[in-house]
Amino acid sequence: MTRNIVAIIPASGVGSRMQSQLPKQYLKIQAKTILEHTLSLFIDDARISKIIIAISENDRYYSILPLSKHPKIKTVFGGETRAHSVLNSLTHLTEQDWALVHDAARPCLKRSDLDKLLQITDPNGAILATPAVDTIKRTADGCHIVHTEDRATLWHALTPQFFPAIPLKNAIQQGLAQGLAITDEASAMEFAGFHPKLVPGRSDNIKVTRPEDLALAEFYLTQGTQND
Numbered sequence: 001m002t003r004n005i006v007a008i009i010p011a012s013g014v015g016s017r018m019q020s021q022l023p024k025q026y027l028k029i030q031a032k033t034i035l036e037h038t039l040s041l042f043i044d045d046a047r048i049s050k051i052i053i054a055i056s057e058n059d060r061y062y063s064i065l066p067l068s069k070h071p072k073i074k075t076v077f078g079g080e081t082r083a084h085s086v087l088n089s090l091t092h093l094t095e096q097d098w099a100l101v102h103d104a105a106r107p108c109l110k111r112s113d114l115d116k117l118l119q120i121t122d123p124n125g126a127i128l129a130t131p132a133v134d135t136i137k138r139t140a141d142g143c144h145i146v147h148t149e150d151r152a153t154l155w156h157a158l159t160p161q162f163f164p165a166i167p168l169k170n171a172i173q174q175g176l177a178q179g180l181a182i183t184d185e186a187s188a189m190e191f192a193g194f195h196p197k198l199v200p201g202r203s204d205n206i207k208v209t210r211p212e213d214l215a216l217a218e219f220y221l222t223q224g225t226q227n228d
Ligand SMILES: Nc1ccn([C@@H]2O[C@H](COP(=O)(O)OP(=O)(O)OP(=O)(O)O)[C@@H](O)[C@H]2O)c(=O)n1
Pocket: 009, 010, 011, 012, 013, 014, 015, 016, 017, 018, 025, 054, 078, 079, 080, 081, 082, 083, 085, 086, 103, 104, 105, 106, 207, 208, 209
């Protein structure tokens, strides 16, 4: 059965950690919003048939972007958490669809990493991830006494995360119903008994989260092109 790839872009957050005047996905780098940088790779990729962007019901920035008129793009309203925003997007997908979920706040994704992830056909799905390169410490609740973790098997989960749409929708619904803290799609799929694979990805696929990340994202976006 041929599959249909639909990009889902959660873009409904407020960006509180960014401490900016407007949601971080609308901050500008080189005269384009972070959201526009993120979307460009997906808009230009013929393998991706549709893009669903989850925006806030209070969003007053999206509609003035030129790409808001693009025929490949549909918007839905996001939800209370990132998982709810992704779930609201998944309700528009069907059995033939695979969901390629990518944070709006990750504008530095390279096509080479996207190509690696789109090779996956195993229904357990897969995620991009980058290995932990620092020594990793765990602290007990409330105190800063450190305990060292073995970093040999530790990775930073990135996005995109790539799964068959209906199993992912069911997994997120099941996880939310059981009070699971779902911070990425793979955690919901693991909870539902799937075994997502890890695809090693680039460490410059950063999520713009804190103020200092904006300059780093700008640096990465000026190093080569997204088609590298
Ligand atoms: N209810 C939410 C929360 C987050 N997101 C999106 O999920 C991505 C990753 O989330 P994060 O980096 O945490 O963004 P924010 O929630 O906006 O940031 P913060 O936690 O600092 O408020 C972002 O593109 C954000 O817009 C979303 O669509 N819906």
